[in-house]
Amino acid sequence: MPVELYRIDDRLIHGQVVVGWGQPLELRFIVLVDDEVAASDWEQELYRMGVPPHMTVHFHSVADAVAALPAYQADTLPGLLLTADIDTMIQLVASADGSIRTVNVGGVHHSPGRTARLRYVFLTAAEEAGLRVIASLGVAVTAQDVPGARPIPLEELLQTADGA
Amino acid sequence: MTNLESTRTIRAVIAGHGTFASGIISAVEQITGRGDQFLAISNTGLCLDDIQHVLAQALDETGATAIFTDLPAGSCTMAVRRLVRARPGVVLATGINLSFLLDFAMRDDSVTLTAVQRAMESGRTSMVVHGD
Numbered sequence: 001m002p003v004e005l006y007r008i009d010d011r012l013i014h015g016q017v018v019v020g021w022g023q024p025l026e027l028r029f030i031v032l033v034d035d036e037v038a039a040s041d042w043e044q045e046l047y048r049m050g051v052p053p054h055m056t057v058h059f060h061s062v063a064d065a066v067a068a069l070p071a072y073q074a075d076t077l078p079g080l081l082l083t084a085d086i087d088t089m090i091q092l093v094a095s096a097d098g099s100i101r102t103v104n105v106g107g108v109h110h111s112p113g114r115t116a117r118l119r120y121v122f123l124t125a126a127e128e129a130g131l132r133v134i135a136s137l138g139v140a141v142t143a144q145d146v147p148g149a150r151p152i153p154l155e156e157l158l159q160t161a162d163g164a
Numbered sequence: 165m166t167n168l169e170s171t172r173t174i175r176a177v178i179a180g181h182g183t184f185a186s187g188i189i190s191a192v193e194q195i196t197g198r199g200d201q202f203l204a205i206s207n208t209g210l211c212l213d214d215i216q217h218v219l220a221q222a223l224d225e226t227g228a229t230a231i232f233t234d235l236p237a238g239s240c241t242m243a244v245r246r247l248v249r250a251r252p253g254v255v256l257a258t259g260i261n262l263s264f265l266l267d268f269a270m271r272d273d274s275v276t277l278t279a280v281q282r283a284m285e286s287g288r289t290s291m292v293v294h295g296d
Contacts, residue, residue, distance in 0.1 A: 011211065109210055
C-alpha cells in the first residue's frame with residue numbers, strides 16, 4: 001500500500017511527520033488535503049520549504065483529493081496523507097470505497113471546548129463522534145504521535161481521562 | 165565572588181521541540197552567564213495557531229526582533245515563517261546549535277541580519293566529524 005499512513009495532525013507538515021515518520025517509512029511524497037492550503041500558493045510554498053529535496057508534497061482540496069486518491073494509492077513509492085482535522089478525514093474515508101483501512105490520530109491539540117485524552121490529543125464531543133464514524137466505516141483508528149509509541153486503539157483513547 | 169545583577173533585555177526568542185529552547189539557553193548561561201538574553205518557547209501541546217500566538221506575544225512583550233528555531237521543518241519554524249510575513253523586521257534563523265547561540269550571545273551589538281549570519285557561520289563550522 002503506497003500510502004503508508006493516513007494521519008490527522010493539526011500541525012500538518014512538521015518535525016514528527018518529516019523526520020519521525022518520514023525516515024523510517026522512507027516517505028517520498030506527502031498528500032496534504034486541506035481546502036485552505038490548497039487555495040493559497042503562499043501556504044503551499046511554506047510547506048514545501050519544510051520537506052527535504054527527496055520528498056514531494058501534493059496539495060489538494062477535499063473534493064480534488066477524492067478523485068486523486070486512487071493514483072496515490074497505486075504509486076510505487078511510499079507516501080503519507082495528511083489532514084488537519086477529523087471532518088476532512090471522514091470525507092476521504094467515506095469516499096474511498098474501503099481503500100483506507102487505518103487512520104492515525106497524530107495530533108489534535110488543545111483548544112477551547114476540547115477534553116484532554118492524551119498529551120497530543122484533545123477532542124470535543126463532536127470530534128469523538130467523528131472518530132467513531134470513521135471506525136464504523138471499517139477503519140482501524142489509533143492514536144500514535146511517533147513510530148516508537150504504542151498505537152492506542154480508539155476505544156481506549158476515548159476512555160482515557162487526561163494526559164495519560 | 166561578584167554577583168552582578170543582570171539588566172539585559174531579551175535579544176532573541178528561542179523556540180523548539182520539547183525542552184530544546186530551555187536546554188540550549190541553560191547551556192549558554194552555564195558557559196557565559198548570558199542566558200538571560202533569551203526567552204525559551206516550547207511547542208509541546210500546542211497547535212500551530214497557538215504556537216504562532218505565543219511567539220507573537222513573546223515578541224510584543226520582550227521587544228525582541230529575532231527568533232531562532234531548532235528544525236527547518238518544525239512547527240515552530242512554520243509558525244515563525246507566517247509571523248515574519250507580517251513583521252518584516254523580524255529575523256528567523258533555523259537549525260541552530262550551541263555554537264551559533266554562543267556567538268550571538270557574546271556580541272552585544274544589536275540584532276542585525278549580519279549578526280545572525282555571523283552566528284550561523286560559527287554554528288556551521290563548529291560541526292566536525294572525527295574518525296575514519
